Amino acid sequence: MVTPLLWALAAIVVVALLFVLELRRELKAAYTPTTGERIDVSLRPNLALLIIDMQEDFTTVGGRYGWDEAYLKARIEAIDIMAAKAKKADIPVIAIRHVYRAPLIRLMIRLFGEGRGIPGSRGLGLMRLPVEPDFEVLKARSDSFSSPELEGYLAAKQIGTLLLTGLDGSYCVQATANGALNRGYRVEIVEDALLSRDQADWGRQVAALKGRGAVLI
Template sequence: MTPLLWALAAIAVLAVLLVLELRRELKLAYMPTAGERIDFSQRPNLALIIIDMQEDFTSVGGRYGWDEAYLKARIEAIDIMAIKAKKAEIPVIAIRHVYRAPLIRLMIRLFGEGRGIPGSSGLGLMTLPVEPDFDVLKTRSDSFSSPELEGYLAEKQIGTLLLTGLDGSYCVQATANGALNRGYRVEIVEDAVLSRDQADWGKHVAALKGRGAVLI
């Protein structure tokens, strides 16, 4: 085999390995987590969870932006939930996402305008009408991948989660499944969830309802 063919073969093998590693990173990133089941009888409280409503992910128009009317309606619904939660002394938990897996980060830098990767100026939470009681940074779709969340929920004796935010087919459903895996009661605030693919989100909703989640 000539040096050129050796080089081409090496490049081909490297490309296959990179694809396999990217698939592994994506599978891990999107997979709901499992954990120790809670004693629901000892968790009488509830919390409002606002998932990934960050500047990077809430722009209008363009390749990765939202329809303005759709985004505005969802933000208004989230704001209303946040205000009601504060008045009822229900904790408001803000979840923020940052992509750290090397190949996913590279793909987003190349093809995703760098949204959600370390160093982006849009990692901060979009403006809310209230100050969150707790802020969680995650690197996987399921918010329970960050141990800080479980610690806070245990401290506050929280057993019921009201889920809002984006994207329904990814981080919202993964967080819902992670919560159900641990025995939490999950209530999804339908008009306060954003999803780019409504048909796919509908399939996730049906599956979540089959597991005991409630749509409100």
């Protein structure tokens, strides 16, 4: 005989399983690089600097989710130098901001990630840059190309080469790099202006990106 307690336990197991499956689906969608129409780089002679996810939520010092202060400072200085040089050379500076929107990912970040990067957080804004960005993109997935306005801007400015800076190398930077490569862009990653928590994993990502034609500078 099946007791009410067993029915309740079975229901809990089913709900938990559905939760896990849906969370896995959201994570896969969030972290998988996008694909799109390939460009003709011969018709795209210009380049742009992308500054990825350098937001207050993701650039704190110390604590469980913070960075080593010296490491963070050095990377921010390198990004600032790149931004100033780009502006002086009339190279567009594109600032990318991330906001987690998938419901279960938001829930997990609220519970275990101190609420960083979810709607309503006070740290969603960009860190102060030495120049005003020429364009800003808001994304909800790792790959910046998941926001269609990025492709529209790049097309309007005849941009075929992307200089990538920001964080995190193993996640949003590599996903954006792969999204760009999937579309035929030239990709150059500015190593000194990039942050990555897992250096071993970033090394593996670099090897894969180089195999696809990306360049580290």
